[in-house]
Amino acid sequence: MKPKKLIAAPLLAVVLAHSTPAAAGVDLTPVLNAISAAQSYLANLFHTDSGRLAGVVEASAKAEIDTINGAQQGISRTIIKVDQDRANAQAKLDYQAAPDPCTTGAILRHVAALTNAQAQAAASYRRGGGGYRPADSDLDQRLNNATLTPAMAAAKSADIHAKTYCTDAEAGQLGLLGSRACLRQSQLPGADIQADSLYYGAKRKGAAFNGPSLSYSREQIDAALAYNSNATDPLPAQPLTAAQANTADGKLYHAMWLASKSRIDAADINKRDIIASRTPLLNGNVMLEALKSSNTSEDFGRASNQFYLDSKDRYGFENGVSPMALLDFDVERRYSNPAWVSQLAAASPAAVAREQAHMQALQLHLQMKQVYQNERIIALLSDMVAASVRSEMEPRLQAQYSRLTSASRK
Numbered sequence: 367m368k369p370k371k372l373i374a375a376p377l378l379a380v381v382l383a384h385s386t387p388a389a390a391g392v393d394l395t396p397v398l399n400a401i402s403a404a405q406s407y408l409a410n411l412f413h414t415d416s417g418r419l420a421g422v423v424e425a426s427a428k429a430e431i432d433t434i435n436g437a438q439q440g441i442s443r444t445i446i447k448v449d450q451d452r453a454n455a456q457a458k459l460d461y462q463a464a465p466d467p468c469t470t471g472a473i474l475r476h477v478a479a480l481t482n483a484q485a486q487a488a489a490s491y492r493r494g495g496g497g498y499r500p501a502d503s504d505l506d507q508r509l510n511n512a513t514l515t516p517a518m519a520a521a522k523s524a525d526i527h528a529k530t531y532c533t534d535a536e537a538g539q540l541g542l543l544g545s546r547a548c549l550r551q552s553q554l555p556g557a558d559i560q561a562d563s564l565y566y567g568a569k570r571k572g573a574a575f576n577g578p579s580l581s582y583s584r585e586q587i588d589a590a591l592a593y594n595s596n597a598t599d600p601l602p603a604q605p606l607t608a609a610q611a612n613t614a615d616g617k618l619y620h621a622m623w624l625a626s627k628s629r630i631d632a633a634d635i636n637k638r639d640i641i642a643s644r645t646p647l648l649n650g651n652v653m654l655e656a657l658k659s660s661n662t663s664e665d666f667g668r669a670s671n672q673f674y675l676d677s678k679d680r681y682g683f684e685n686g687v688s689p690m691a692l693l694d695f696d697v698e699r700r701y702s703n704p705a706w707v708s709q710l711a712a713a714s715p716a717a718v719a720r721e722q723a724h725m726q727a728l729q730l731h732l733q734m735k736q737v738y739q740n741e742r743i744i745a746l747l748s749d750m751v752a753a754s755v756r757s758e759m760e761p762r763l764q765a766q767y768s769r770l771t772s773a774s775r776k
Contacts, residue, residue: 476653476656477653477731480692483647483648483689484643484645484689485642487642487647488638488639488641491591491642492631492634492638493509493510493595493634494509495510495512500588501585502530504526504529505526505530505588505591505592507522508522508523508592509595513605515604516601519600519602520600520601523558523595523596523600524547525546526558526592527547527558528545528546528547528549529549529550530557530558530592531552531555531556531557531558531559531589532547533555537551552571553571554568554569554585555571557589558592558593558595558596559593559596560593563589563590563593564590564593564594564637564640564641565578565640566579567580567583567586568586568589568590580644580688580690580691581645581646581650581682581685581687581688581690582641582645582646582688583682583685587644590637590640590644594638597637598634603623604623605623606620629749629753635742636742636746642689643688643690644688645688647687647689650691650692651686654674654683654687654692654695657670657695657696658670658671669705669709672705673695673698673702673703673705674695674699677695677698693732700725
C-alpha cells in the first residue's frame with residue numbers, strides 16, 4: 367500500500383509553528399482544531415484500509431475453504447467409484463463361481479444313484495422269487511412260492527384278507543366276524559383290495575389323513591403288494607409237473623403258460639415300479655439333505671428347510687425317504703412355498719441363474735422319465751392290439767383249419 371502524502375504536509379506545518387519563539391502568546395485553538403481534524407482523518411483512513419484488508423483476508427479464506435471442500439468431494443467420488451468397481455468385480459465372480467457341493471451337479475449324482483436303487487427295489491418285488499420277503503408268512507408264500515396251484519393261491523389270498531385286511535362291512539353288515547372269511551377286525555381294513563394302497567399308501571383305522579403317503583412303511587409296502595397280487599394275477603395258472611412237461615400236450619400247455627406269464631408281467635412291472643418309487647431308500651436321505659441345504663447363500667436352502675419342517679408329516683419322512691417323496695418335495699418346495707417366491711424376488715442375478723439351471727435339470731429328469739413311461743404305454747397298447755386280433759381271428763382260423771383238414775381227409 368502506497369503512503370498518503372497529503373497527510374504529512376499539514377502535520378509538519380503545525381509542528382514547525384509551535385517550535386518557534388514567535389508563537390509565544392499566540393491563540394492555539396485553530397492549531398488544535400487542525401490536529402483534531404487530522405486525527406479524525408487518520409482514524410477514518412485506518413478504518414477504511416482495515417475494512418479493505420479484512421475483505422481481502424475473508425475472500426482469501428473463503429477461496430481456500432472452497433478449494434478444500436472441492437478436494438474432499440473429489441476424494442468421496444473416488445471412494446464411491448472404487449466401491450462400485452469392487453461390487454461389479456464381485457458380481458462377475460459370482461456368475462463364474464464354482465457350484466457348492468449341493469448344487470445341480472452333486473444333486474444329479476444323487477439322482478442317478480437313487481434311480482438305480484429304485485430299479486433294484488422294483489426287481490425285488492417280482493412275484494415268484496424277486497427277493498423281497500413280506501412280514502406275513504402267508505403273503506410271503508402267495509408272492510414267492512411258484513408251486514402254488516390256483517386253488518392254493520386263492521386260499522392264501524383269502525387267509526391273508528381274513529386275518530389282516532377284513533373290512534368293517536364284512537365284520538359288521540355281512541356278519542362275517544369270527545368266520546374264516548374275517549377272523550378279526552383289521553387296523554388296515556380293505557387294504558388288499560383298494561387301489562389307494564398302491565397310489566396313496568394304506569391308512570390305519572382312525573389315523574389322521576394328511577394327504578397321500580409318499581414314503582411307505584413296511585406295513586404299507588406289504589399292503590400294496592397284496593393289492594397287486596389280487597388285481598394283476600389273482601388265480602395264477604396251474605404249473606406243470608416234470609412228467610407232464612415231457613409230453614407233447616405238456617409242451618403246448620407250457621408254451622401257453624409262458625405266454626400268460628409274460629402278459630401278466632407286462633402289467634405287473636408298472637405296479638412294482640409304483641411301489642418301488644414309494645419305498646424308502648438309503649440314497650434318499652442323502653438327496654433330501656442336499657435339497658434342503660441347496661443355495662443357502664441366498665436363503666433358498668433356508669426356505670426349503672422350513673418347507674420340509676412344515677410338510678414332513680405329509681411326506682411320511684418318518685418312514686425314510688422315497689424317490690417319489692423327493693420328487694414331490696423338489697417341485698413343491700418351489701411351487702407351493704411362499705418363502706421361495708420371496709427369496710427369488712430378493713436374490714442376486716447369479717443365484718437366480720443357478721436356481722434356474724437346477725429347475726431346468728429337474729425338468730430334463732422328468733422328461734426322461736416320461737420317455738420311459740411312454741415306452742411302456744406303447745408296449746401295453748401293442749399287447750392290447752395283439753390280444754384283440756387274436757380274440758377276433760383265432761375262432762375263424764380254427765374253423766377254417768377244421769374245414770381244411772376235413773377236406774384233406776376226403
